[in-house]
Amino acid sequence: MSLLFSTEKKVIDNELILGATKGALNADDTKPGPIYFQGDYTAVKYKNIELRPRINPNYKKQGTDTLEFLKFDINGNGTLEPTEIPLFDQDIFDQADSDIDWQLSEKEYKSYLAYEKRIQSDRSLIPENTQTFSDVPYILDGHNRHTLDIYLPDTTKFKKPYPLVVWIHGGGWQKGTKDLFGKQTFLLKHGFAMASINYRLTRESEFPEQVYDCKAAIRYLRKYADQYGLDANHFGLWGSSAGGHLASLIGTTNDSKELKGNLGVIDASSEVQAVCDWFGPSDLNLMNTSSTDKSKGEKQNTKPIVKFLGGSFIEKQEAARKASAINYISKDDPPFLIMHGEKDPLVPIEQSALFYKALQKQNIDSEYIVVKDGIHSFFMGVNDHKKVTEFFKNKLMD
Secondary structure, eight states: OOEEEETTEEEEESOOOOSOOTTOSOSOTTSOOOOOOOOTTSOOOOOSOOOOOSSOTTOOOOTTOTTOHHHHOTTOSSSBOGGGSTTOOHHHHHHHOTTOSSSBOHHHHHHHHHHHHHHHHHHTTSOTTOEEEEEEESSSSOOTTSEEEEEEOOTTTOOSSEEEEEEEOOSTTTSOOTTOOSGGGGGGGGTOEEEEEOOOOTTTOOTTHHHHHHHHHHHHHHHTHHHHTEEEEEEEEEEETHHHHHHHHHHHHTTOSTTTOOOSOOSSOOOOSEEEEESOOSOHHHHHHHTTOGGGOTTOOOHHHHHHHTSOTTTTHHHHHHTOGGGSOOTTOOOEEEEEETTOSSSOTHHHHHHHHHHHHTTOOEEEEEETTOOSOOTTOHHHHHHHHHHHHHHHOO
């Protein structure tokens, strides 16, 4: 498709439209059906339309082809390009495309399908009677990473306005999606609204763009709080791993001009009133130092940080300093709950211990919990859920 216009604004120019658009008769583009061109409300002209099969007409299932990989490999090059993947999802593609060559090998396609199932499993945990607003753009640029989902609790049990907890996903700043969301939703059962946000990954942007994105999402939510029944004065932030890092950095910089950015809504505050940091790095320069000590993260990999900073630790010491929450702590910071697994093999637990000590030095209302036998994720622990619930109840519910 060459051009797609919306309210006289150019949205897509000389690019492929991947998968069915929102007006499609059937979202499953692997099934036969009519050809449907949108543009029925305005005068739209089409040219250079190329129709290609979605399924290889010469495909014959083989016993070894359990994923039917060859069925969708239309050009027969041994990989799947985005246009060849049924029900294409950009976020899942980014997760599976481990070598970032913009196509999936058979092994990567297997990861694609597994991650898709993981998302479906997580989302099955969302409580009944949850009202959901999906893929809300918080920056109007058409970028799929500039979208968020909003979840409102059961309106028959809880009254508006709802305190809000914003979830920031992890993934080493290079993977992850807002759609992997379900285990966090126990907060909905206690009357909180929740938002799960996407932000640009390091395959296309470096620090501080991820911070700018997250703050733009918070500003959007505060600007339109009344529209969704949110309490604009009671916003909490919660993230794990890279998401925990971003949550802490946002919490300690709040409306800092240095890391504010000018994306999206600019006439609202990105300030939050409480932060829960799950095993996020707090001092990126020390992450490089501790990586040589096997007792402080035997599987620690600093490559994601190098990608995040846009260069080596030697080249990017100042960027690492600016990207570290521990360097921004001040007396007006919001309350913090820090939780870290004592056996975390990826992010050294010292990152949380040092951060907590620095918060305490400034008399910031903060609590640090070491999760016994915890590794790099401990989402299903009832006690851990209870701690998070109590924290946000105490700080966001009057």
